[in-house]
Amino acid sequence: MDIQAEKLQLIEWLAGLNDAKVHNEFIALKKKMEVDWWDRISAEEREEVEMGLSQADKGEVTPHKEVMAKYKKWL
Incomplete structure (x- = not known):
């Protein structure tokens, strides 16, 4: 079978x-x-995620509207 x-x-x-x-x-x-996705990604990917979270916590972000306007021609 x-x-x-x-x-x-x-x-x-x-x-x-x-x-x-x-x-x-x-x-x-x-x-x-x-298995949690966190355990499946590489150490480098974890570092990138942690860096992004840290930046977001500090308010170092770009509004979605700005990003969409900047990359509109590729979307």
Whole structure:
């Protein structure tokens, strides 16, 4: 059986599941497997995000209207 068919079977089984304990175990597994986007980006990308947040906190921002006017010809 291919993986897509197995997924559909799991979905059907899960949809009919009434056992709260098993449901909670699936939720715990899902949370364990989820990876935050922050953990997937490079150190350089994290630095850039942090720098941007710091600039925004200091009010060092350009209004959206100005940016749109400046780059209008490319949008």
